[in-house]
Each structure stands twice: as structure tokens, then as C-alpha cells.
Amino acid sequence: MTSSSHPALLHLGRYLRLDDNPLLAHAAATHETLLPVFALDPSVSRGPQQEAFLLASLADLQAQLRERGSDLLVLHEAPPDAVIDRYREPQRMIDADALPFDVTAMPRTYTPFRQRVEAAGIRTSQPIAAPTTLPPLPDGVVCPTIEVPALEMIAQGGERAAQTHWLQYRTRRLPDSYKQTRNGLLGWDYSSKLSPWLAWGCISPRRIATDLAEYEATYGANDGTYWLWFELLWRDFFAARGEHRTQQHAAYNNEPSWQMMLTASTGNRFVDAGLRELNATGFLGNRMRQIVASYCMYERNVPWQVGEAYFAMMLIDFDPASNVGNWKYIAGTGADPRGGRRFSAEKQREMYDPDGAYTRTWSAQ
Numbered sequence: 001m002t003s004s005s006h007p008a009l010l011h012l013g014r015y016l017r018l019d020d021n022p023l024l025a026h027a028a029a030t031h032e033t034l035l036p037v038f039a040l041d042p043s044v045s046r047g048p049q050q051e052a053f054l055l056a057s058l059a060d061l062q063a064q065l066r067e068r069g070s071d072l073l074v075l076h077e078a079p080p081d082a083v084i085d086r087y088r089e090p091q092r093m094i095d096a097d098a099l100p101f102d103v104t105a106m107p108r109t110y111t112p113f114r115q116r117v118e119a120a121g122i123r124t125s126q127p128i129a130a131p132t133t134l135p136p137l138p139d140g141v142v143c144p145t146i147e148v149p150a151l152e153m154i155a156q157g158g159e160r161a162a163q164t165h166w167l168q169y170r171t172r173r174l175p176d177s178y179k180q181t182r183n184g185l186l187g188w189d190y191s192s193k194l195s196p197w198l199a200w201g202c203i204s205p206r207r208i209a210t211d212l213a214e215y216e217a218t219y220g221a222n223d224g225t226y227w228l229w230f231e232l233l234w235r236d237f238f239a240a241r242g243e244h245r246t247q248q249h250a251a252y253n254n255e256p257s258w259q260m261m262l263t264a265s266t267g268n269r270f271v272d273a274g275l276r277e278l279n280a281t282g283f284l285g286n287r288m289r290q291i292v293a294s295y296c297m298y299e300r301n302v303p304w305q306v307g308e309a310y311f312a313m314m315l316i317d318f319d320p321a322s323n324v325g326n327w328k329y330i331a332g333t334g335a336d337p338r339g340g341r342r343f344s345a346e347k348q349r350e351m352y353d354p355d356g357a358y359t360r361t362w363s364a365q
């Protein structure tokens, strides 16, 4: 490959890692000097947990780039239109051009999407290795060290923390029990907790799926390992639908429904516990997200767009396509063949919090 002597500005977007990073690998192979940048749009409102997770991810990448003679510059401006997609769309497990249908013939719902992928025998696209060398920065560029707010977090941002987390998840054989535990509400191990790192691209879904296939070859495939892949494919499905909205905090923050979520005051103790967990940690398990979203929309008349914008601000794993896709699914305006999901919060509480431990943990003190 020929090298360009023009300095290149590389917008990393949601590819905050060295491993399996096609943007970085290509730029490293084709430029003599390279300036990796991230545009941190000051007009986007982020909850404190989301902001801290993102900054920690950027700081970790900066440290890794510095070890290799490069660096990372944070630009306090909106990303340019030409690269906006890489700020909205983290990588998929299966590349768009590897899907067994054209984007115009994309199945409208998940089951036929999955069946066609499975019939074609596709589990993942192949990850690529991290570049062994990186071009130096253009002359005279100085990148300030990224400061990370001191905040108690449920997960540490960054590629190295992602790899450590994913390794311990496999070493402890947690994929085996994933199908039984994944609807949990309390604790850390009931689901993989990979989503914050996946959302910002600190870890590659192609690497996860490749490691999972290796895990199956070593320990045997089971319904837990299959179900983890099945859920990762949901993420691809929503990415392939490609619905995103710009973060809408400013448009909604004076609405009563926004204030209700912010103050966790829906009037239902179980649902309010969920909102309190979200507000305190920037995270909620999938089951509780469904319960909160359904209750807010169907019992408290919160428009799905307001709920989606609220989650977009608060979640440390905010992923535009997955967030819109899931809110629309429950609202019945998206990919749900049943036309919406109205859950009974009472029945859900009896099933998933029968002894009230979750509600007590996240109740007002």
C-alpha cells in the first residue's frame, strides 16, 4: 500500500479501540503522519455516568495510542457530516455486505432476519488484528491529557477494561448460564454487561463472536452460548434497520413526563426503583428497561420519543439504533410483529422481584 505524505485527521467515532479497528488499521497503513481525533459535541447533553464512561474510554485509548507513539485529540465540536455515521453506528457483528440479503430486502421483523442469517450459516464477520505500528502525529500537534471525572461507576470505560471484563466472563463460564439468568434485575453476573463497551466501540462485536465460537469449541456449545449470540444479533438487527434520532434533551426537558423520569416519580414503586437505578448508575438490565418503558408509555402516557431521548441521555450504553429500535418495538411502531408490548408491572414484579429485594435496594431512602 502506498503512503500519503499529507497528514490525516482520523475521526474515530464509536471505534474507541486498537483491536479490530478497520478505520485505524487503514489510516495507519496509508499515512505517514496521523492525528486520531474524537469530536465531543458540546450541544449533546449527557448524564454524568454516560459522560464519565465516555471520557474514561477516550482516556484509555489516548494512553494506548501514546504507548505506540501516537495520541488522541478531543475536539469540542460537532462531528462533520462526512463522518457522522461513525459517531452513530458502532460496528456490527456481521458486516452489512455479508448479510444474505440486500438492504432493500431487509426483513421487517427479527425472526425472519435471524432465520435467514442462520440458514446462510453466518455467525460473525472476521475481526482484524490491531496495527503493530502507528504513524507519528503531524509536527507541532499537542494533545492535552483527557481528564476523567472522579465518579463511582459500575463499569470502567476503555478497551483494556472491556477485554478484562470479557475474559473474566468467559473464564468463570458465565456464558453457560446466560439463558437462565439474563432476565435478572439485581447484581452484576446475570447478563454479560458488554453493552457499555460495545456501544462506544471499546470492544468489537466481531471479536466477541469469534471468542464465543472458540469458547464453544473448547467447552461445548449450549443454549447459553447460543442465546448470547442470539442477543448480539438483535443488536445487528436494529443496526441494520438503521433508525436513529439526534439526542433531544433540549426539546423535552421541560415536559412533565421528562421530570417524572428524572425524579423517579411514576407512582409505581417497582418502576420508580428502575428509574432510580438508571439515574444512579446509567444502566438497567434488559427486563427492567422493558418494564420501565412499557409502564411509562402505556400507564403514564409518555411519548416513546421522550422516553427514548431520556434513555439516550442517561444510559452508559446508549446506542442510537438499539435505543430507538427497542422503544419503537415496545410502542408497537417498530419491528414488533405483535404491535407493541404492554406489560403488567404488577405481574412482572411478581415474576422478577417476588421478594421485593430489587424494589427495596432502589427505593427512596
Ligand SMILES: Cc1cc2nc3c(=O)[nH]c(=O)nc-3n(C[C@H](O)[C@H](O)[C@H](O)COP(=O)(O)OP(=O)(O)OC[C@H]3O[C@@H](n4cnc5c(N)ncnc54)[C@H](O)[C@@H]3O)c2cc1C
Pocket: 182, 191, 192, 193, 194, 195, 196, 198, 199, 228, 231, 232, 233, 234, 235, 236, 238, 284, 285, 286, 287, 289, 290, 293, 311, 315, 317, 318, 319, 320, 322, 323, 324, 326, 327
Ligand atoms: C427501552 C430499551 C432501550 C434500550 N436501549 C439500549 C441502548 O441504548 N443500547 C444498548 O446497547 N441496548 C439497549 N437496549 C437493549 C438491552 O436492554 C441492552 O443491550 C442490555 O440490557 C445490555 O446489557 P448486557 O450487555 O448485560 O446484555 P446481555 O443480555 O448480556 O446481551 C448481550 C448483548 O446483546 C445485545 N442486546 C441484548 N439485548 C438487546 C436488545 N434488546 N436490543 C439490542 N441489543 C441487545 C447487547 O449488545 C448486549 O450487550 C434497550 C432495551 C430497551 C427495552
